[in-house]
Amino acid sequence: METKQTGPIGRPRGFDTDEALERAMLVFWEHGYEGASLANLTGAMGISTTSMYAAFGNKEGLFRKALERYTEGPSAYLTRALEEPTAHGVATAILAGTIRTTTRPAQPHGCMGVQGALTVSDSGREVRDLLVAWRNNSYSSVHERFQRAVDEGDLPPEADPGLLARYVTTLAFGIAVQAASGVDRAELQEMTDAALHNWPLS
Known part of the structure; x- marks a missing residue:
């Protein structure tokens, strides 16, 4: 049986870090750091919690990247x-x-x-x-x-x-x-x- 290729463990095929970060930025922008739940963030980003941790380390790491994007955008x-x-x-x-x-x-x-x-x-x-x-x-x-x-x-x-x-x-x-x-x-x-x-x- 043919298996569907995936990227790194926990990261689904088609995961777009740039697009996911843009969506996370909007969630943090609207809800603040503590108001943005992991469920809200991963739902908006279209990825699993495992993928989020693999790509950004943790919620704080994701926020830091989102703030950089906000500053540059x-x-x-x-x-x-x-x-x-x-x-x-x-x-x-x-x-x-x-x-x-x-x-x-x-x-x-x-x-x-x-x-x-x-x-x-x-x-x-x-x-x-x-x-x-x-x-x-x-x-x-x-x-x-x-x-x-x-x-x-x-x-x-x-x-x-x-x-x-x-x-x-x-x-x-x-x-x-x-x-x-x-x-x-x-x-x-x-x-x-x-x-x-x-x-x-x-």
Whole structure:
């Protein structure tokens, strides 16, 4: 009798790691780390628990890979925003990207990096710390860009790049929380416009 070929033990033929990771990212994005059960994850990924462990190690390992995918995909607007020629353009692009990403109809609302592990048990502490570092890295990148803006004269010399970076990233994270609560794109944009109205200019 002919037997159907399979890949590595526990991994069914046709297992697509990239596609499975995309689906896992969406589950974590919608439900958070602890809210995403193994049944939900493996069901969305279309694989067995054995295959999930074989490919990603464990749930935390899967989350780390999903966060990398989120950073390089839906959250990549931050990297692009930092390339804007002015600090005001950077801030505008960051907040516009946040609104766009957190309110898309076909995706979970909110931000995976903000809500993924705000409340977790002791077993999820490493994931919580991972997301704290992820958010701090965003702040540091914006801080460095605004410091360059001061050095180049785009921002006035009395401007505090650290404070401005905290202001913009706090707004962005707040937008994500409001989007997850159902606040619509138009209202978030109005708030953003008001927040940037008094941006310091050189």
